[in-house]
Amino acid sequence: MSFLEMLDVLNERLILEGDDPIAFDHDCREGICGMCGMVINGVAHGEQRATTTCQLHMRHFEDNATITIEPWRAAPFPVVKDLVVDRSAFDRIIQAGGFVSVPAGSAPDAHSIPVRKEDADAAFDAATCIGCGACVAACPNGSASLFTAAKITHLSLLPQGQPERLSRAKAMVDQMDAEGFGGCTNTGECTAVCPKGIPLDTIAQMNTDYLKANAK
Amino acid sequence: MKFTEGSEIRDTRAPEGPIEDRWEKRKFAAKLVNPANKRKLNVIVVGTGLAGGSAAATLGELGYNVKSFCYQDTPRRAHSIAAQGGINAAKNYRGDGDSIYRLFYDTVKGGDFRARESNVYRLAQVSVNIIDQAVAQGVPFAREYGGLLDTRSFGGAQVSRTFYARGQTGQQLLLGAYQALERQVAAGTVEMFTRHEMLDLIVADGRARGIIVRDMVTGEIERHTADAVVLASGGYGNVFFLSTNAKGCNTTAIWRAHERGAYFANPCYTQIHPTCIPVSGEYQSKLTLMSESLRNDGRVWVPLRKGDERAPGDIPDDERDYYLERIYPAFGNLVPRDIASRAAKNVCDEGRGVGPGGLGVYLDFRDAINRLGRDAVEKKYGNLFEMYERITGENPYDVPMRIYPAVHYTMGGLWVDYDLQSTIPGLFVIGEANFSDHGANRLGASALMQGLADGYFVLPTTLGDYLAAGPFGEVDEQAVAEAELKVRSKIDRLLAVNGTRTPDSFHRELGKLMWDYCGMERTEESLRKALDRIPELRKEFWENVKVSGTAEELNQVLEKAGRVADFFDLAELMCLDALVRSESCGGHFRAESQDSEGEALRDDESFAHVSAWEYSPDGEPVLHKEPLEYEYVKMTQRSYK
Incomplete structure (x- = not known):
């Protein structure tokens, strides 16, 4: 059972x-x-x-x-009833920039841009995030860094994600902060409970992109 | 159950001429809507899986005013996410002889000649654009060291045309569509309604003009009107209670549209997947699929002797029956899904099944481990073995796996024409919710292809053609009020019964009945039994169901009760459809219609048609037949011996 x-x-x-x-x-x-x-x-x-x-x-x-x-306990995840919480803050972080802007029908042939296998595999590892929110629930700061970094890393590692790379990182991190999630202090509780084992170094990738975006 | 026969469906709106030109012709003939007018046109999309998510995103990009609805807490959870294997596309990147025509041919043949040629050809044409689109979105498909996309082969095809992202292709494609959708939400073209369930369709002046939904958090009943409605609410496999579908998958959206006049086509076409983890006890709530690829190295067997209770390792080889290898020497363990499923059922019916309840067969890796070594087997199947052990607590390296077939896809659905429009003008149906492209059996890796073809490429063109005549003005208030009242009174009725059985207990009983009488093998006798029993059980449901709580709050029991009520009505239509179709075809096996070797026997003389059922409030549905003509692919009987 x-x-x-x-x-x-x-x-x-x-x-x-x-x-x-x-x-x-x-x-x-x-x-x-x-x-x-x-x-x-x-x-x-x-x-x-x-x-x-x-x-x-x-x-x-x-x-x-x-x-x-x-239930998950974090201020940006208000409890709806019993064990049900509202995780719509995650959707708003994706809305801020977690995508590649490509209207249907405008794409070039899939083989026109080769991608190194190592990059494709690493992007996949980050892309397996299921958006459950366990990372936030486990973090003593209630940070959504692992969730946000997983998407930033997935798209940063691929050539298709380059044109919007820095603006994406900035917009997503700013939205994460605006939602009231805490900051990351590298405790690593998030990756320990992550059902998909999203690696902690994605957060380093996020911070790098975010700093570069702000330095511009 | 009685029925009457109505007029034939002759016009499916597919253009004439050579099959390769038809979609081009249709696209050119479709009227366009100028950008300023698009903003004045409202479209509702129900469901956010591959079909609904991609459709809502694309319609938003085009500039329409879109409202998107899903019952989950976020659109990213739709059950497309669980698809493992891959997505077919006729790219011919391998140079192994693939082509649009070959994908078209394989799909028509795989569907056992019960799908429309024009639709399937278009699907094959559009398949190549889907891969381009997904790659541009950043979907991390598997790649080779040269940086190009990897592909693999899949059942029912002799070429390697399946693109994949490890065992999570559905997840990655859905996240691509979800991200495109959220981009439109941010842009203000799509308004998203999560935790909302559609409970009725508003039809006014002969057109679909909106939906009635329940806010699943507050319980509020809301009216949403529009110029067109798109249903992308998935399949109805959960009528069997146990299936590989997500717990929330249901038939309510399409069933209530059916009650409003949309024909339901081929409801009896169900696909049963042979390699699932068997039921382990009476509390089982759903079934889990194990990738079909395991049959490449695992050998399927049961004990030769009935009721042999020895541990599998204690049964010597000459007392085992490797029945697939025995019956199908040419294909052995790799026969198609429907054949493998039925063979497993037969040996279990003989009393030779293994595991609790005798409903399981062994899938044994002993010989593969001896031949290739444990490491090699682990490299190939390690994650699947781990998944199996997690669920069953048994280690498949030491003890053979136990598997059994389970329901996982429904080919039937609402009838649509070439434009994906139902029999109600302005109601479009896409993805698994419609019936259009897979005939009586879907090939592996084709569900993702169809969902995205409909949503990204087909619907945006054909819906535009319909909307060019709009906006359609104010919606008749009486029609809206009537639909709302119908929803409210159904909810009130459910809450008022206050009986002694939970909705789940009724659902379990209905599911068992459907599995026993309308499952892998159907007979006139079993179907008649089901048709006697379903109305009795439904009557008991309406007299004895217990729904706790109120309508004005988050109430998962109430949600469930409403869905079960619709499953009863659908189940009855499925059995009737299966009874009337007295031939065997694809996933529909009528025991009376088999050849001398026990294989499915089609009856093309009598049944080369789509069965489209019209709802009738007096309980006597009307059958409309759409004849199927094959100009390009010659009809033949399948053989795998």
């Missing part, structure tokens, strides 16, 4: 007893959509590394153990 199936069973019981079931976000239940997320026994997504909440299974818990479950 998975962790979320345990919550399903609990909720079925609560409904029949006439109580309110516990509201929680979930969708794909295979670790890729990024919708689920809760702090389990004090750790975002639970103690198992590189795992989303939906990928946790009850066999990793002892019989009769008491499990503490909390």
